[in-house]
Amino acid sequence: MILCVLNEEDIEGLLAAGAPAEEYEAEAKVIAEALDELQQHELVADRVIVIVSDVWTRMFGPFDEEQLRRRQPVYRRVAERIICGADIKRTQIICAPPLARRLLPEARATPGCR
Numbered sequence: 001m002i003l004c005v006l007n008e009e010d011i012e013g014l015l016a017a018g019a020p021a022e023e024y025e026a027e028a029k030v031i032a033e034a035l036d037e038l039q040q041h042e043l044v045a046d047r048v049i050v051i052v053s054d055v056w057t058r059m060f061g062p063f064d065e066e067q068l069r070r071r072q073p074v075y076r077r078v079a080e081r082i083i084c085g086a087d088i089k090r091t092q093i094i095c096a097p098p099l100a101r102r103l104l105p106e107a108r109a110t111p112g113c114r
Helices: 002-009 025-036 045-060 065-086 098-103
Strands: none
Touching (some): 002 025, 025 045, 045 065
């Protein structure tokens, strides 16, 4: 699920430029490992944004202030989508078809999940 979100958001535009579908797999795994360290009550947008931002900076940075500012809305979207997916299965890394995700009762029960 995390890899799917990262691929769909394509923060760096690498997939659009022709990179393979597993381009962001290492980042998805690092994010999943960090999420595993969190308690359920800690799985909130601000906390996950920090994780995504830290992983992204470590793997693709360093970024200047302007580059970070431009990425923040995407980090937020990624975090929110990860949280929605985490309600289904905490650190699943594979992609589920978007329709299947929408049809899962667990996803529909979480406000803001699509």
